[in-house]
Amino acid sequence: MKTKAFSDQIAIVTGGGTGIGRAFTEALATGGAKVVIASRRTDVLRRGADEINKTLGAERVFPYEFDIRDRAQVDELARDVFARWHSIDILVNNSGLAVPETVTEITDEGWDKVLETNLRGVMQLVRVVLPHMLQKDFGDIVNVSSQAGKHGYADVPAYCVSKFGLLGYAEALRDDVRKRGANIRVFNFCPGLVDVENTGPDQSPRAGFVHVANMARTLMYALSLDRNVVLEDLNIYAR
Numbered sequence: 001m002k003t004k005a006f007s008d009q010i011a012i013v014t015g016g017g018t019g020i021g022r023a024f025t026e027a028l029a030t031g032g033a034k035v036v037i038a039s040r041r042t043d044v045l046r047r048g049a050d051e052i053n054k055t056l057g058a059e060r061v062f063p064y065e066f067d068i069r070d071r072a073q074v075d076e077l078a079r080d081v082f083a084r085w086h087s088i089d090i091l092v093n094n095s096g097l098a099v100p101e102t103v104t105e106i107t108d109e110g111w112d113k114v115l116e117t118n119l120r121g122v123m124q125l126v127r128v129v130l131p132h133m134l135q136k137d138f139g140d141i142v143n144v145s146s147q148a149g150k151h152g153y154a155d156v157p158a159y160c161v162s163k164f165g166l167l168g169y170a171e172a173l174r175d176d177v178r179k180r181g182a183n184i185r186v187f188n189f190c191p192g193l194v195d196v197e198n199t200g201p202d203q204s205p206r207a208g209f210v211h212v213a214n215m216a217r218t219l220m221y222a223l224s225l226d227r228n229v230v231l232e233d234l235n236i237y238a239r
C-alpha cells in the first residue's frame with residue numbers, strides 16, 4: 001500500500017483553532033504536514049496559525065473561514081484546498097458543540113444546531129473530500145466523537161445522538177472504503193473529559209480531565225500505524 005511522508009501530506013482540521021483541534025494541528029504541523037484549520041472565527045484561526053507557524057519557523061498552518069453547516073462553504077473548502085495543494089491526505093472532523101437541553105427542555109433549534117454541526121456537517125465534508133482521497137488512493141479520516149457517543153447523558157441528549165450517529169456513519173464509511181479496497185483509514189476518538197483550558201505543557205489538567213496533549217500523541221500514534229491496520233474506537237479518559 002502506498003505510503004507518504006508527513007512532510008508531503010495536507011491535512012484539514014475542522015475547529016483547528018481551539019481546544020483539541022488546536023492540539024491536533026500543532027502535532028500534525030510539527031510532524032511536517034501542512035494543516036488547513038477551518039471554522040467560523042477567522043480571528044481565532046489566524047491567531048492560532050500565527051502562533052504555531054512562529055514556533056515552527058515555517059508556514060505550515062493555514063486559516064480558512066467556513067461554517068460546517070453551510071453546504072456551499074463545505075464544498076468550497078474542499079475545492080480550494082485541493083486546488084492549492086492537489087491533495088487532501090488527512091481529514092480531522094473535530095468541529096463540534098453541545099447545547100445543554102434535557103429531554104423535556106429540548107428545542108427544535110437546539111436539536112438542529114447540534115445535529116447539523118456534529119453530524120450532517122461531517123457527512124457533507126466527507127462527501128466532497130473522499131473522492132479526492134480515492135483518486136489518490138491515500139487518506140486518513142479522523143472523527144472526534146465522544147464518550148457521549150457510547151453512553152447517554154441526561155444533560156445533553158442531542159449531543160449524544162450526534163456522537164452516537166457519528167460512530168455509525170464512520171462504521172459505514174469504513175465498510176465503504178474496505179469494499180472498494182481503498183488505501184483509506186478511518187479512526188474514531190471517543191474522549192471523556194479533555195481539559196481545553198489548562199493546555200500548557202507544564203500545566204496539570206483539572207481532576208477527572210485528560211491533558212489535551214494526550215489526544216495529540218494518540219493521533220500521531222494512530223497515524224503512524226501500518227496502512228493495513230484497523231484501529232477501532234479510541235476510548236480515552238481520565239481514571
Ligand SMILES: NC(=O)c1ccc[n+]([C@@H]2O[C@H](COP(=O)([O-])OP(=O)(O)OC[C@H]3O[C@@H](n4cnc5c(N)ncnc54)[C@H](OP(=O)(O)O)[C@@H]3O)[C@@H](O)[C@H]2O)c1
Pocket residue numbers: 014015016017018019020021038039040041042044066067068069094095096097117144145146147190191192193194195196
Ligand atoms: N473537551 C472535551 O471534554 C471533549 C470531550 C469529548 C469530545 N469532545 C469533542 O471534541 C471536539 C472539539 O471540542 P473542544 O473540546 O476542543 O472544544 P472547542 O474548543 O469549543 O472546539 C470546537 C470547535 O468547533 C468549531 N465549530 C463549532 N461550530 C462550528 C461550525 N458551525 N462550523 C465550523 N466549525 C465550528 C469551533 O470553532 P468556531 O467557533 O470558530 O467555528 C471550535 O474551534 C468536539 O467535536 C467535541 O464534541 C470534546
